[in-house]
Amino acid sequence: MASIPLKKKNIPGANPGAGRFFQQWGMFFRQFVKHPGMIGSVMPSSAALVNRMLDRVDWHNTHLFVEYGPGVGTFTQAILDRLHPDATLLAIDLNLDFVAYLEAQFDDPRLKVVHGSAADVRRFIREAGHSQADYILSGIPFSTLSDGVGAAICAETRAALRPGGAFLVYQYSRYVRRLIDPIFGRVSDELEWRNIPPCRIFCAVREEALAQAA
């Protein structure tokens, strides 16, 4: 698998190892206290969850990977570790503090961080110079979004994926299935226990025939 080394910017308080973990956790927890509905979790995802979700990606054929709700970059780092040197990672977060944190933390030409809602994913993809995404991964807490927002994000997501592309979603409940089942052809549903709390993993594929008919 091809990868290039990630350069980290030198920011005060950004220590390697355990120091960095507690710095990220502190940042995440402060944002949860400020915006519980938007963040939806008290701590970042576990390494077990991250690896299990990313193991299903066909990295050789991934040109554009989109991440919704990167937070402090728990998945972002792992995605960049696996991403082809010529590919792009577009990370979209509604929380301006997380966007500023990621911009300070990562210095990798393949990463574009944008502030805004996943509901505008197609506009962000166009502005990044692409037409469709190969994978879209989401950590957005769908069950706490305002009425209609989750459905709008899922419809936009399907339209933003190439035929055969996949929407990878991690959630603490099955709520999101009522949004993705009606618009995606195939949805798998698994449970990852090694996360606090245990987490469901959904993989929804934009099927070729359905995509062509749309």
Ligand SMILES: C[S@@+](CC[C@H](N)C(=O)[O-])C[C@H]1O[C@@H](n2cnc3c(N)ncnc32)[C@H](O)[C@@H]1O
């Ligand atoms: C549970 S946190 C996930 C953080 C991180 N990806 C992780 O796994 O540790 C949810 C994230 O979704 C973001 N978010 C919530 N609503 C959003 C929206 N409509 N568009 C983009 N990001 C959103 C929050 O700001 C937050 O960063």
